[in-house]
Amino acid sequence: MKKSNSSKGDLSAQIAASIRDAIVTGDLIVDERLPSETELSEQFQVSRSTVREALKRLAAQALIRTQRGATGGAFVNHLKYPDAYAQQITTSTLLLSMNEVSIATACEARYALERACTPLSAERRSPDHLATMRAEMHRQSQPGLSDEAFCASDVAFHRALVDGAENPVMSYQLAGAVEAMQPLMNMITFTARSRERIVELHTQITDALEAKNAPAADAALIELEAYTISLAQDVLKARQARQ
Amino acid sequence: MKKSNSSKGDLSAQIAASIRDAIVTGDLIVDERLPSETELSEQFQVSRSTVREALKRLAAQALIRTQRGATGGAFVNHLKYPDAYAQQITTSTLLLSMNEVSIATACEARYALERACTPLSAERRSPDHLATMRAEMHRQSQPGLSDEAFCASDVAFHRALVDGAENPVMSYQLAGAVEAMQPLMNMITFTARSRERIVELHTQITDALEAKNAPAADAALIELEAYTISLAQDVLKARQARQ
DNA sequence: AGACTTTTATTTGTCTGACAATTAAAATTG
DNA sequence: CAATTTTAATTGTCAGACAAATAAAAGTCT
16 A cells, blocks of 8 residues: 555545555455554545545445444455446446447357357256246247346346356356347347247257257357347338438 | 435445436436536535545546536546456456456356457458567567566467457457456466467467468467466465475 | 443544635636 | 636535444443
């Protein structure tokens, strides 16, 4: 926790950066308690408010947690998968929505990454994973399902597919790629006809994984990618035609 | 920007969440100016300090930026790739270091995802990408290179490989997987012998991409993954033997 | 002695009011 | 009309206060 007066930005940003460094480099270890806000304000020679703004910055990145009370304070947080998922999903979603990423580009990335999971998933998927996938497919087949609910179920299906690889790091990395697509997918209106086709491909994928047939799952995913992109292009065409 | 009094957490966290929602759902659009801190404190019926803590939380996630002065204020930030990269890398690095992730698991995820890039990269890589890769290989061959510098160059090589796919979303998703491995790799002491072997495999990969031969690049990456894991296991064995 | 209650000290959370720094626009001046 | 000065708005920082939570310490009763 150096008092580097060099860098740029507001005081609170500088202090946050210096504490962040201490955490990332391991100077501060998990569950270690930081000095109290008053002590920090003395160490850094700033007011308590400024220290607090710095701590809130770190809390927003889930790097620390705070507790009130006698033995309370700010503690280096053990970053767990759910926290990391949430961060990743927020960032990915915003990145896609703010950078005019075409559905084709986003789909290409998503399906390429998902296909990286299939060999592992075909080998390791548990009955639980298969059951989840089939349950979501069943939901997707029900008439009267809203487009948003269909998309949400689609995401759940693909998450189970990824989780089947039984590699938590992979699940984490894919979380953003899969979930962040949902806003883009929500622009699509799924007809009964297209839902039927998607469930058909989902069935092929699930069957392939159950049979530990990775190439078949791969082929179905490639078809699903192409089909999704064609659906999206239909929407774009229809939109342009209206204008 | 609802004034949901329901949820949990501190006031500043609630306010941050409600503004974040407004940004993610598109209620607030890019470059739009938020009300001034004083106005926000009136809207939310809290003090200015509390509003400021909320805004700092959002700034930490690069969701807003602030400017001083007459026409200043807080603006919805256009989240660009470099910002998103940085966030991703910090989160991934901490996730790996705090969750006792084995090198084997991390490597498996990383190489599976990288291999998802090779078919695209073989097709699209520019002369620039190939040049970068060869330049890094040359650096890696130089004697007297520190282990950290070798690792950094290795990361640069793999980043070029990923960028070759010419899909920015993919590059973003992979940034975490590739960069976050560096601390783990830094534990390895690379002998002259092992560096030679790694450069050899890098050469195979680059040659394969240049020849647009995706399967060959894939095979070389599989070998590289196995070799990296074996190197890491040697380190672990040596460490256990000392104890 | 042991269980329960009260007090106390510590720490974060919030509020208030003030002033500094920055910046663009408005007013002034030559 | 151009250059300069003033003004107003806004974020950044500070100081001091009190509320709320919480665990440890002290006290009390059986």
